[in-house]
Amino acid sequence: MTPEREQELLKALADGVVNFEEEAVVATVNTALEEGIDPHKAVFDGLVVGMQECGRLYEEQEYFVPELLMCADAMYAGLGILRPLLKGDESKSRVKGQVVMGVVQGDVHDIGKNIVKMMFDAAGFTVHDLGRDVPLENFVEEQLKTESEIVALSAMMTTTMVGMKDIIKQIKEKNPKAKIMIGGAPVTEEIANKWGADGYAPNASNALQDAINMVASLKDI
Amino acid sequence: MTSKERVLSIFANKDADRMACFSGMGSVLTASLDEYGYKFPTVHGDAVKMANTAAFTYKATGMESVIVPYDMCVDAEALGCVMNAYENVNQLLYPTIKEKIIHNEEEMTTIAIPDKIWERGRYPVVTEALSLLKKDVGNEVPVVAWLLGPFTMAGQLMDLNDLFKLVFKKPDLVNGMLSVLTDLIITMAAKYREAGADIICIREMGATTDVLSPRNFKQVIDPHLGRIFANIGSPNFLHICGSTNIVMKNMQASGADALSVEIKNNLAKSREDIGYEPLLFGNIDAYSVLVLGTPEVVEKATIEAMEGSVDSVLPSCDIWPEAPVANVKAMVDTVKQYGAEKWARKNK
Known part of the structure; x- marks a missing residue:
C-alpha cells in the first residue's frame, strides 16, 4: 500500500466517524484490511482521530449529544472488526492503564x-x-x-x-x-x-x- | 405586600415593591426532615409529609413560595413506570425510574394517556399536598407546582440513548410521542391549578444545550412548549438548567410568562438576545453556593444575580436539601434588602 493510499483510507475512516456513517466505516475497514493496513493504525490514526474531531466539534457546539452517540456507533462498528486483530500485540498499544x-x-x-x-x-x-x-x-x-x-x-x-x-x-x-x-x-x-x-x-x-x-x-x- | 401578592404582581404586570425570591423547583431541606423526623424516601408518597416539608422552607427561611413535588418520577410512574425510592440507602437520594415502559419504536407510537390519569400513581399525593399547602399558607405565599417538559418526560419513559438518536433519525416519530405527553402536561397543569397551585413551572432540563443542538431544539422542543404555554393558563414559567444561552430566543418564543435559567447562563448575553422586556429569573447555584457557601458567599452571589438583571432571584435547580437554613435565609434576606434598588427594570 502506498503512503498516499494509506492516508486516504485513514482519512475515510476518520470522516466516516465524524459523519456518523456506520456502513461506510465498516466498508472502509474491510477494504483497508484487504489492502493490508496495520489494524493499529486503522484504530489510532483513523477511528480515534475521527472521534477526537467529534470531541472538538462538541466543544465548539457544532455537535451535541445525539451527534456524539451516532459517531460512537460508527466508531464501534469499525472497532468491532479491528479490536480482535489488536490482541497479543500490546507493545504497540499507546496507553496501558x-x-x-x-x-x-x-x-x-x-x-x-x-x-x-x-x-x-x-x-x-x-x-x-x-x-x-x-x-x-x-x-x-x-x-x-x-x-x-x-x-x-x-x-x-x-x-x-x-x-x-x-x-x-x-x-x-x-x-x-x-x-x-x-x-x-x-x-x-x-x-x-x-x-x-x-x-x-x-x-x-x-x-x-x-x-x-x-x-x-x-x-x- | 404579602409574598403571594408580590410574586403574582411580578407575573401579572412586571411590577411590585421589589423583586421576589422564590422557586419553581424542589426546595425541600433536610432541616425539615430532622424537624419532623421524616425519612426522605417516605416524603414522596405522603401528601402530609410533602406539604409539611414544603411549607417548612417558607416558614424557616422566608422563601416566597411553597413547591411540590420533589422528584422527577411522578408522571412516569402514573404512566406505568416503576420507581425506586432508595428506601434502604443511607445517603440522601432522589427517586429514579428503574423500569421504563417504552422499549421500541412501535411503543412510541402506541403510547396513550389512560383515562383519569390524575388518579394514577402519585398524582393524587401531589394534588392533595397542593390542597394542604393552599389551606396552610396559601394566603401568604404562592403555591407552585412543576411538571417535566415533554422531552425530559420522554427520557423517563424510554432509553435516553435511543431517544437522542431518534431525534436525529426520526424526528416525526419523536414529535408524535411528545405531542401525547404534551396533552398529559396540559391536563395535569389544570388539575394542579384546581388543587391549589397558583403558578405552574415547566422544567425541560433534558433540552439543555449541553445535550441538544439549537437545530434539534427547534425541531422537537419548540412546537410542544408553544402548545403547553398556550394552554396551561397564567402565571407560568419555563425553567431549563444547564447551558441555555444559544436557545434563549427559542425559550422566549415558547410564550411562557417568564424564563428561568441557571448559573451557566450568561445573563448579560441573554438580555442582548431577548431584551429587557421578558421576565428573567435566576440563577443562584443550588449546590456550590447554597450548600458549600457561607451566608456571605450567598449574599454576594445573590447580589450578582440581581445586578445581572434578573427579575426575581431563584435557585439554579432543586436546592440540594443539605443547604443550611441560614444560607437559604441569606438569599431571601439579600433580596428583601436590595430587591428594589437593584431591580434593573425599575431603575431604567
Whole structure:
C-alpha cells in the first residue's frame, strides 16, 4: 500500500466517524484490511482521530449529544472488526492503564459516561464499566479488586452528584495512590477540588487527555 | 405586600415593591426532615409529609413560595413506570425510574394517556399536598407546582440513548410521542391549578444545550412548549438548567410568562438576545453556593444575580436539601434588602 493510499483510507475512516456513517466505516475497514493496513493504525490514526474531531466539534457546539452517540456507533462498528486483530500485540498499544467507571447511585443517566468510556476503549485502556445507579461501595471494591489506576465517576444532575464526595473519600482512604476523576453536567472544577478529586473533565476528550496524563505520571514515579 | 401578592404582581404586570425570591423547583431541606423526623424516601408518597416539608422552607427561611413535588418520577410512574425510592440507602437520594415502559419504536407510537390519569400513581399525593399547602399558607405565599417538559418526560419513559438518536433519525416519530405527553402536561397543569397551585413551572432540563443542538431544539422542543404555554393558563414559567444561552430566543418564543435559567447562563448575553422586556429569573447555584457557601458567599452571589438583571432571584435547580437554613435565609434576606434598588427594570 502506498503512503498516499494509506492516508486516504485513514482519512475515510476518520470522516466516516465524524459523519456518523456506520456502513461506510465498516466498508472502509474491510477494504483497508484487504489492502493490508496495520489494524493499529486503522484504530489510532483513523477511528480515534475521527472521534477526537467529534470531541472538538462538541466543544465548539457544532455537535451535541445525539451527534456524539451516532459517531460512537460508527466508531464501534469499525472497532468491532479491528479490536480482535489488536490482541497479543500490546507493545504497540499507546496507553496501558485500567479504569473503573460508572454513574453514581441515584443517577440513571449514563450517556456521558458511555461516551467517555468509548474514548478510553479506543485509546487502549482496560475499562471496568460498573454501569449506572452504582452503589458507592462498588466503586471502592472494584478499584481494590482490579488495582485500576483510575476511578472515573459520573453524575448528570445536581441532585445526584453529591454521592461522589463519599466515594472519593473512601477510595482515598483505602488506596491513596488511586487517581479519581469526576465529570458530568453539574460538576465544576471548584467542586472537584473541594472533594479531593484528582481530575475534573468538562467533556469526554478532556477526560481522556487527563487520564493519559495521570497514568503517565503514575508510571514516571 | 404579602409574598403571594408580590410574586403574582411580578407575573401579572412586571411590577411590585421589589423583586421576589422564590422557586419553581424542589426546595425541600433536610432541616425539615430532622424537624419532623421524616425519612426522605417516605416524603414522596405522603401528601402530609410533602406539604409539611414544603411549607417548612417558607416558614424557616422566608422563601416566597411553597413547591411540590420533589422528584422527577411522578408522571412516569402514573404512566406505568416503576420507581425506586432508595428506601434502604443511607445517603440522601432522589427517586429514579428503574423500569421504563417504552422499549421500541412501535411503543412510541402506541403510547396513550389512560383515562383519569390524575388518579394514577402519585398524582393524587401531589394534588392533595397542593390542597394542604393552599389551606396552610396559601394566603401568604404562592403555591407552585412543576411538571417535566415533554422531552425530559420522554427520557423517563424510554432509553435516553435511543431517544437522542431518534431525534436525529426520526424526528416525526419523536414529535408524535411528545405531542401525547404534551396533552398529559396540559391536563395535569389544570388539575394542579384546581388543587391549589397558583403558578405552574415547566422544567425541560433534558433540552439543555449541553445535550441538544439549537437545530434539534427547534425541531422537537419548540412546537410542544408553544402548545403547553398556550394552554396551561397564567402565571407560568419555563425553567431549563444547564447551558441555555444559544436557545434563549427559542425559550422566549415558547410564550411562557417568564424564563428561568441557571448559573451557566450568561445573563448579560441573554438580555442582548431577548431584551429587557421578558421576565428573567435566576440563577443562584443550588449546590456550590447554597450548600458549600457561607451566608456571605450567598449574599454576594445573590447580589450578582440581581445586578445581572434578573427579575426575581431563584435557585439554579432543586436546592440540594443539605443547604443550611441560614444560607437559604441569606438569599431571601439579600433580596428583601436590595430587591428594589437593584431591580434593573425599575431603575431604567
